[in-house]
Amino acid sequence: MTDPQQPTSPHADTAPPRITTREAAELLGVKSETVYAYVSRGLLSSQRASGRRGSTFSPDEVEALARRNSRERRPEPTTGDFAVRTRLTFIDEDSYYFRGVDATRLATRHSFEETAEWLWTGTLKPGAEFTPPGTHLNAARKAVAALRKDSGPLDKLRVSAIAAATVDPLRFDLSPKAVLGTGRTLIPTLAGALPPVAGPVTAGGPIAALLWGRLTHHAPDESTLRVLDTALALLVDHDLAASTLAVRVAASARAHPYAAISAGLGVLEGPLHGAASALAHRLLREVLEQGEAGPAVAAELRAGRPVAGLGHRLYRGEDPRAQALFTQLDKVPAAAPALAAARDIVATAARHTGLHANVDLALAVLTVSCGMAPEAGETIFAIARTAGWIAHAMEEYEEQALRMRPSGRYTGPPPPQPLPTAETDRT
Known part of the structure; x- marks a missing residue:
């Protein structure tokens, strides 16, 4: 029995x-x-x-x-550098790979959504689409509408992520299936919550089409939408950038995916990270107005500033993302003046710095030639990188919780010190 x-x-x-x-x-x-x-x-x-x-x-x-x-x-042997195990992105010489596949080839042959799905699952899903739930989109749009008119794009994206989290009762489910669902709904929510630049905008469809009317008043065509889609796909992930590390720290503490994405967006707003494309945009506009790159490059060097859009610490040659975008932009007639100005910047600066174009300069060519604001590159970068952050959060949820807890190296006065008084000199 x-x-x-x-x-x-x-x-x-x-x-x-x-x-x-x-x-x-x-x-x-x-x-x-x-x-x-x-x-x-x-x-x-x-x-x-x-x-x-x-x-x-x-x-x-x-x-x-x-x-x-x-x-x-068990502590892993280290060489003194902080390293995190990841199966997502590998950078080698002047190339980078998503799950072992050449990322530039993947991004130029497949849509942003298909590239994101590959990074998340290791499975190619032709025709993949992301759709925002109405509750999430309505909550995000109300939060964005409550901001000041001069709020920046990253302000709008951060409040959108937080608002979407408040209407998702399953946000604390950290299983892979649930986190994938969050990624597929949060990305179109972030894009769809941005206010239109002018007139009616696309309410659904590919993320590039959804985003276009929220970046420029110019009418899109097949070639420009394709460049935007390629830019999104190229920017999905790039190893452990500062914002990605912030996402993994949040995920290590078992913050839900919306909170982890919010951590990434917060770091991205730093002037040394997400704002780089806006600096390149302004430099490119200046070169177009002056008709040559020499005076603008000279002004940057005279002020002791690096020339925006040049150089990358991970590549000795040209950023492969820039190469791929320049190739796409070559097919867009309206981009010809900005593309020529970008090449003038590279050639002029090469005599002094030996640096090559990075993806921020290529993004600037896209944003300038399509009538977008300087901050548009930040928006494109943030929407794209959200997909990578979701992938990294998923990886981190599989790791030991709170493993990203470094020890501080105390350099203050030796204890024990006497209790402070109102007259204690803090210096």
Whole structure:
């Protein structure tokens, strides 16, 4: 007779008895709540206990997870540089790869959505589309409408992400399936919540088409939309940039995906990160107005500033993303003047710096030639990189929680110091 406390199966006579939540927690060395968190993230499977409250677990599955956690707690040998394991992007010489595939070839042959899906899942999904839920989009648009008129694009994107989170009761589900769902709905929500520049705009369809009327009043055509789509795909990820590291730190603390994306957007607003394309845009406009790059480049060098749009710490030659975008822009007649000005900047500065064009200069050619504002490059970058952040958050949720907790190197006065008084000199 079958024991009513045990689930029936073809191998009931050989399978080890299932264990309780408390027993699983003891084996893993965690609290019972953490066991259920493992279940929500897809790391453990559970079954309802027959005839009593609670869940049961396979002891073999629990022991395998305990061994994995034990391995990941061991300190890894380091060379003094902070490194994070990732299966997403690899940069080698003057090329970069998404899951081992040449990223520029992928981005120029497939849409932004298809490139994002490849980065997330390792599966190519032709015709992939992202659609925002009405509740998310309405909440995001109301939040954006409440901002000051002079709020920047990253302000709008941050409040959109927060507003979308408030109407998603499942935002704390960190399982891969749930996080993928968040990525597929958050990206079109961020794009669709931006106010139109002028007149009616596309309400759905590809992200490039959804974004276009929110960046410029110029009417799009097939070639310009294709360049924007390619730019989005090229910018999906680029290893551990500062904003991506912020996302992984938030995910390490098990912040939900909306909060992790908000962390990335906050870092992106720094002048040394997301604002770089706006600086290149302004420099390019100045060169077009003056008719040559010499005076503008000289002014930058005289002021002790780096020439915007040139050089990248990861590439000795030209940024491969810039190469791919310049090739696409060559096919757009309206981009010819800005493209010539960009090449003039590179040639002029090369005599002094030896630096090559980076993706910010290529983005500037796109934004200038299509009548976009200087900040448009930031918007394109942020929308694109949200896809990469989702991928990195998914990876980090699979790692040991709170692993990104470096130790501080204290350099203050040696303790113990006397208690301060109102007259204590803080210097």
